[in-house]
Amino acid sequence: MTSDYVVQNRDFWNAYASDWVARGEAAWRSKTAYWGIWETPEAELGLLPEALNGAVAVELGCGTGYVSRWLELRGAEVVAIDVSQAQLATAQRLAQSFSSSIQFVRGNAETVMLPDQFADLVISEYGAALWCDPYRWLPKAARILKxxxxxxxxxxxxxxxxxLTADGEQVSERLSRSYFGLHKQDWTQLANEPGGVEFNLSLSNWLALFKANDLRLESLHEIRAPDQKVQAQFGVPWGWARDYPSELAFVLNRC
Ligand SMILES: C[S@@+](CC[C@H](N)C(=O)[O-])C[C@H]1O[C@@H](n2cnc3c(N)ncnc32)[C@H](O)[C@@H]1O
Structure with a gap:
């Protein structure tokens, strides 16, 4: 059965897909990968294996598909999954114009239907990693990994x-909600610019979940905003993100 929040998030992304076209196109044009709201270069973080020749990669919540493109450029065969038809329409149009062979599939990352031990690499940049329940999508990701x-x-x-302030507008220096209580964050009822339903966990709960799914932590990256001042990104002031980590990346090995 599909959860309510999956439908809400699908509808949210179908409605806002047009706002993400330009960002997606720019990322498809880039031959080198960069990550997240501060566009931190892959050369700085080293999240990806150097060579992916012959590897099978799966992206969960691919949006406009640029992360999949960067994997393809490194030699991987890529299956890219997303729940939103509108996001996939952009991704498929871009794939065609870049003569890409990425296989796009519409589906819910929490119930992904790929075979066990199908992939050498599973990746999510703000896809399933943000929009799916970690207690549902992570076991699936672990299952499809070799x-x-x-x-x-x-x-x-x-x-x-x-x-993040209660109105969802800005990250501030005030603690607005429980750290230990983190799980589901529902932004659908905001008066101004309602969002979707997002998920996050305390660090110890992330680590416990990885362990329960045979995923061993290789590295944790707490992302800092760049040295040079830039404008706030997605409600995160640059100064805040110089002092505190606004984003994180986990690299995990399937044991
Ligand atoms: C912000 S985009 C991520 C893609 C890209 N890396 C980016 O940052 O733009 C989030 C994507 O997750 C997708 N998504 C949300 N819930 C999903 C689910 N349950 N299964 C698969 N995709 C989902 C949305 O449709 C959207 O395209």
């Missing part, structure tokens, strides 16, 4: 979620 394969996930840092 032993020795990697899961790379990139999302908001739980500290930035704790510090």
């Amino acid at each position: 032993r020795g394969g990697q899961l790379v996930m990139y999302t908001n840092h739980p500290l930035s979620v704790v510090c």
Whole structure:
């Protein structure tokens, strides 16, 4: 059965897909990968294996598909999954114009139907990592990974979620919600610019969930805003993100 929040998030992304076209196109044009709201270069973070020749990669919540494109450029065969028809329409149009062979599939990352031990790499940058319940999507990601394969996930840092004001507008220096209580954040009822339903966990709960799913932590990256001042990104002031981590990435090995 599909959860209510999956339908809400699908509808949200269908409605807002047009706002993400330009960002997606720019990322498809880039031959090198960069991550998250501060566009931190892959060369700085090193989240991806150097060579992916012959590897099978799966992106969960691919949006406009640019992360999948960067994996394809490194030699991977890529299956990219997203729940939103409108986001996939952009991704497929871009794939065609870049002569890409990425296989796009419409589906829910929490109930992904791929075979066990299908992939060498599973990745999510603000896809399933943010919009799906970790207690549902992570076991699926672990199941489709080969032993020795990697899961790379990139999302908001739980500290930035704790510090996001109740109106959802801005990350501030005030703690606005419980850190230990983090799980589901429902932004659908906001008066101004309602959002979707997002998920995050305390660091210890992330780590416990990885362990329960045979995922061993290779590295944790707490992302800092760049040295040079830029404008606030998605409600995160640059100064805040110089002092505190606004995003994080986990690289995990499937044991
Ligand atoms: C912010 S985009 C992520 C893609 C890209 N990396 C980016 O940052 O733009 C979030 C994507 O997650 C997708 N998504 C949300 N819930 C999903 C689910 N249950 N299964 C698969 N995709 C989902 C949305 O449709 C949307 O395209």
